[in-house]
Amino acid sequence: MITSFLLRSLDRSIVTVVAILLGLAVAIPALNLLTAPDHPLHVPTYLVSLFGKYLTYALLALALDLVWGFCGILSLGHAAFFALGGYAMGMYLMRQIGARGSYGNPMLPDFMVFLNWKELPWFWQGFDMFWFAALMVVLVPGLLAFVFGWFAFRSRVNGVYLSIITQAMTYALLLAFFRNDMGFGGNNGLTDFKDILGFNIQAPGTRAALFAASAVTLALCLVLTTAIVRSKYGKVLVAVRDAESRTRFLGYRVEHIKLFAFTVSAMMAGIAGALYVPQVGIINPGEFEPGNSIEVVIWTAVGGRGTLIGPIVGAILVNGGKSIFTAAFPEFWLFALGGLFVFVTLFLPKGVVGTVSAYLARRKAHRRAADAENARDNLVAEPMAAE
Amino acid sequence: MYRILQTLLITLCLLVSAHVTGLRAADDLSALVNALGTAKLSELDDRIEALAKSGDPRVIPVLEALGEGNLYARKTDGSVYLATEKGGSFVLVDPVDGAQAGEVPKGELQKIKVNNSVRRAVRSALGGLTLFSTDAGARLKAAQSMRQTPNADALEAIDKALATEKDGAVRKSLDEARAVTLLISDRSDDDKRAAIKTLAESGGREALGVLTSALSSADASLKPDIEAALQRIEQAQVFWNAGQNVWYGLSLGSVLLLAAIGLAITFGVMGIINMAHGEMVMLGAYTTFLVQDVIRTSYPELFDWSLTIALPLAFLVTGIIGLAIERSVIRFLYGRPLETLLATWGISLILQQAVRSIFGPTNREVGNPSWMAGAFELGGLTITWNRLWIIVFALAVFAALLFLLKRTSMGLRMRAVTQNRRMASSMGIRTPLVDALTFALGSGIAGMAGVALSQIDNVSPNLGQGYIIDSFMVVVFGGVGNLWGTLVGAFSLGILNKFLEPYAGAVLGKILVLVLIILFIQKKPRGLFALKGRAVEA
Numbered sequence: 048m049i050t051s052f053l054l055r056s057l058d059r060s061i062v063t064v065v066a067i068l069l070g071l072a073v074a075i076p077a078l079n080l081l082t083a084p085d086h087p088l089h090v091p092t093y094l095v096s097l098f099g100k101y102l103t104y105a106l107l108a109l110a111l112d113l114v115w116g117f118c119g120i121l122s123l124g125h126a127a128f129f130a131l132g133g134y135a136m137g138m139y140l141m142r143q144i145g146a147r148g149s150y151g152n153p154m155l156p157d158f159m160v161f162l163n164w165k166e167l168p169w170f171w172q173g174f175d176m177f178w179f180a181a182l183m184v185v186l187v188p189g190l191l192a193f194v195f196g197w198f199a200f201r202s203r204v205n206g207v208y209l210s211i212i213t214q215a216m217t218y219a220l221l222l223a224f225f226r227n228d229m230g231f232g233g234n235n236g237l238t239d240f241k242d243i244l245g246f247n248i249q250a251p252g253t254r255a256a257l258f259a260a261s262a263v264t265l266a267l268c269l270v271l272t273t274a275i276v277r278s279k280y281g282k283v284l285v286a287v288r289d290a291e292s293r294t295r296f297l298g299y300r301v302e303h304i305k306l307f308a309f310t311v312s313a314m315m316a317g318i319a320g321a322l323y324v325p326q327v328g329i330i331n332p333g334e335f336e337p338g339n340s341i342e343v344v345i346w347t348a349v350g351g352r353g354t355l356i357g358p359i360v361g362a363i364l365v366n367g368g369k370s371i372f373t374a375a376f377p378e379f380w381l382f383a384l385g386g387l388f389v390f391v392t393l394f395l396p397k398g399v400v401g402t403v404s405a406y407l408a409r410r411k412a413h414r415r416a417a418d419a420e421n422a423r424d425n426l427v428a429e430p431m432a433a434e
Numbered sequence: 435m436y437r438i439l440q441t442l443l444i445t446l447c448l449l450v451s452a453h454v455t456g457l458r459a460a461d462d463l464s465a466l467v468n469a470l471g472t473a474k475l476s477e478l479d480d481r482i483e484a485l486a487k488s489g490d491p492r493v494i495p496v497l498e499a500l501g502e503g504n505l506y507a508r509k510t511d512g513s514v515y516l517a518t519e520k521g522g523s524f525v526l527v528d529p530v531d532g533a534q535a536g537e538v539p540k541g542e543l544q545k546i547k548v549n550n551s552v553r554r555a556v557r558s559a560l561g562g563l564t565l566f567s568t569d570a571g572a573r574l575k576a577a578q579s580m581r582q583t584p585n586a587d588a589l590e591a592i593d594k595a596l597a598t599e600k601d602g603a604v605r606k607s608l609d610e611a612r613a614v615t616l617l618i619s620d621r622s623d624d625d626k627r628a629a630i631k632t633l634a635e636s637g638g639r640e641a642l643g644v645l646t647s648a649l650s651s652a653d654a655s656l657k658p659d660i661e662a663a664l665q666r667i668e669q670a671q672v673f674w675n676a677g678q679n680v681w682y683g684l685s686l687g688s689v690l691l692l693a694a695i696g697l698a699i700t701f702g703v704m705g706i707i708n709m710a711h712g713e714m715v716m717l718g719a720y721t722t723f724l725v726q727d728v729i730r731t732s733y734p735e736l737f738d739w740s741l742t743i744a745l746p747l748a749f750l751v752t753g754i755i756g757l758a759i760e761r762s763v764i765r766f767l768y769g770r771p772l773e774t775l776l777a778t779w780g781i782s783l784i785l786q787q788a789v790r791s792i793f794g795p796t797n798r799e800v801g802n803p804s805w806m807a808g809a810f811e812l813g814g815l816t817i818t819w820n821r822l823w824i825i826v827f828a829l830a831v832f833a834a835l836l837f838l839l840k841r842t843s844m845g846l847r848m849r850a851v852t853q854n855r856r857m858a859s860s861m862g863i864r865t866p867l868v869d870a871l872t873f874a875l876g877s878g879i880a881g882m883a884g885v886a887l888s889q890i891d892n893v894s895p896n897l898g899q900g901y902i903i904d905s906f907m908v909v910v911f912g913g914v915g916n917l918w919g920t921l922v923g924a925f926s927l928g929i930l931n932k933f934l935e936p937y938a939g940a941v942l943g944k945i946l947v948l949v950l951i952i953l954f955i956q957k958k959p960r961g962l963f964a965l966k967g968r969a970v971e972a
Contacts, residue, residue, distance in 0.1 A: 219952075385782070
């Protein structure tokens with residue numbers, strides 16, 4: 048009874064969150080574009096981009112929650128998938144610059160001219176087309192996750208070991224992307240973008256559209272993940288999380304189940320990265336920092352792992368806090384973030400959303416019990432309804 | 435035929451002259467010295483050479499005095515003295531036997547005038563003469579300088595020095611100097627062949643340079659020999675390069691071992707993912723900085739002991755911080771490794787920021803004590819003392835830890851708690867205490883590693899960050915819960931890294947190592963030396 052009750056309340060909350068996101072997708076761009084700059088409700092363009100960034104972080108956290116919250120895979124390399132998606136988008140944006148770069152070369156991005164390259168490397172081919180880049184945004188992280196996961200889950204690399212090798216993966220990518228020879232701009236990464244789909248990337252209208260796209264994508268992904276975890280497959284996923292060996296003994300191919308979740312999650316992270324890059328205007332190897340991946344974990348943990356809404360709330364809370372803190376007391380941000388890590392793991396293991404919904408559920412259950420009691424007192428003669 | 439005769443003749447002459455010089459040492463020396471007094475400036479060069487040829491160590495102070503302009507001739511008889519001014523007169527010293535020779539008024543002496551060409555002659559003569567100095571170090575230096583700037587005229591002096599030299603290192607250096615000199619002299623081809631052989635044996639970059647330059651000017655008959663020698667040296671170089679790589683690898687391995695060994699305790703034995711481990715290393719390095727700071731300002735004479743003082747202090751400081759972390763955070767998280775990971779990551783952020791706030795974000799300078807500075811040569815290898823000490827230190831820490839775990843009652847308790855917590859508890863072991871002490875031990879060892887790493891790395895708040903991933907790799911690669919695995923893992927990763935570097939470059943080499951580890955873990959998910967038994971499934 049209580050489980051189904053909880054599920055129904057979660058259902059309602061998911062719908063609410065989706066509605067809020069869609070509302071934001073309309074409201075923020077409208078407040079930005081349609082109101083005058085001195086209007087009290089006006090949202091400046093930089094804030095639109097900032098909120099858009101939070102939403103892409105939220106999408107990344109949501110992706111992590113799918114594997115960590117529902118499958119027990121603590122990936123410390125999700126920022127790598129995010130960055131790969133970002134690089135794919137960055138490559139498209141670089142190709143859109145065309146001859147407007149500092150060197151004015153119509154074929155080659157500036158850094159390649161600088162490195163004296165004569166022609167576009169093979170892996171840059173096709174990135175001048177948006178559909179191709181969009182495909183790569185999903186395919187590259189997905190493929191990496193598939194290959195990596197296929198090896199890892201097949202040989203039953205579990206728990207802590209998996210966390211550490213995912214960390215090694217993102218660290219290796221970090222080192223690799225720092226190299227100039229890789230052909231991704233080395234240290235400086237990709238920046239100085241001009242156009243996206245023919246629109247000026249700096250224009251308020253484009254910014255607002257990107258924000259709306261982020262919000263809508265987040266809402267879609269939320270619905271998708273909810274559908275996944277509510278399905279039969281989702282039940283097995285949770286079973287793998289809670290008793291992996293037992294699930295295997297029951298005849299499920301645990302490695303396939305994990306692999307599917309891991310790959311879908313990496314694709315979502317890639318999409319998040321692709322939405323992130325045009326809004327911040329740069330992608331560089333720093334995004335692969337192992338520390339970034341761990342930060343994603345803390346967003347998810349703060350919001351509440353295994354709740355789907357939690358990571359969205361957590362990512363927005365922590366990053367909003369970060370923006371405010373680093374502006375007001377830059378010295379103390381790391382103290383605050385570090386303290387948050389300790390506090391959440393010690394005192395808030397279910398996260399904000401998990402704790403609140405558990406409290407609500409308990410109170411409702413309590414009230415129900417009280418109601419039932421009252422009903423019994425009042426209608427002593429009547430037979431009890433079956434619970 | 436002619437060549438052989440010539441050789442014979444020269445040898446004969448040398449023998450005779452050496453013999454004769456030996457016989458009439460002292461009187462002739464005085465005569466030679468006095469000859470300086472009567473010589474004209476243009477004749478001085480020859481006389482100096484004559485003096486130098488005597489090969490007598492007593493000539494050295496005479497020539498030095500001449501070079502400095504302290505040598506005077508008496509106007510009356512032309513005899514030569516060392517003179518020092520005293521009031522209006524000169525105090526005379528006999529230059530050959532050092533005996534006092536009275537005081538004379540200034541007017542009676544005439545300074546032996548020198549110019550640059552004479553000074554040069556003095557210098558080169560001294561170079562040859564120091565070959566006969568009684569101090570082995572001076573002889574070695576002379577031989578090395580003659581090797582670097584060979585002078586065909588010095589050959590006889592070298593031959594003579596070789597005949598009497600007993601010190602092995604000096605002999606070797608002399609042999610090489612002789613070979614280098616021979617190559618540019620007009621000696622016979624046979625001699626030169628022998629010289630080429632000597633050089634080929636000595637090897638090294640310098641010999642390679644000497645031979646390469648000799649190749650262009652050599653006779654056609656010698657060319658094949660030189661080419662063969664060059665090839666031989668190059669092969670030897672390949673060998674020594676491999677040796678150098680092994681050495682660098684061992685050095686890197688020892689650093690990895692130091693960084694990972696504390697982690698092998700907390701992660702390997704206790705199963706705690708301590709992300710703040712790197713910060714313990716960093717705190718150890720900062721302890722060293724503080725100790726050196728106090729020593730510099732208050733007890734500068736103790737500087738060479740700074741590391742010895744810093745070691746136990748760093749162990750205590752980080753050990754106590756570790757204890758505090760275990761008691762306040764980690765003990766609530768046993769059995770939830772992923773949560774420990776997050777909490778300790780938070781702690782690491784706090785510690786980093788704390789150090790940054792206190793000491794500033796820039797690098798702090800930590801000096802090397804004198805016994806850690808410098809380097810020595812071993813065959814073709816250059817071995818720096820600090821790297822050598824770090825290897826020794828890493829192995830010592832490893833041995834001490836192994837002893838502690840395997841041979842003491844504390845170690846027994848630690849292992850018991852690791853293997854079966856409840857059983858250990860019911861046997862009367864206070865498991866919470868053991869947990870706390872084990873974690874403190876792991877942290878303390880990280881602190882000691884920090885003392886060592888402060889010698890080769892920048893001491894900055896980010897010091898620990900650079901080591902954390904590598905240390906995890908080492909522990910996971912070697913096998914969790916196994917100290918020997920950590921040792922083997924550290925050294926094999928270090929050597930592998932250094933062997934990949936020349937081919938792939940430093941960064942790509944590191945990436946390759948990471949990829950190899952990731953692949954390796956697929957194959958052996960529990961590392962090189964996996965623990966077996968039920969503990970594994972816990």
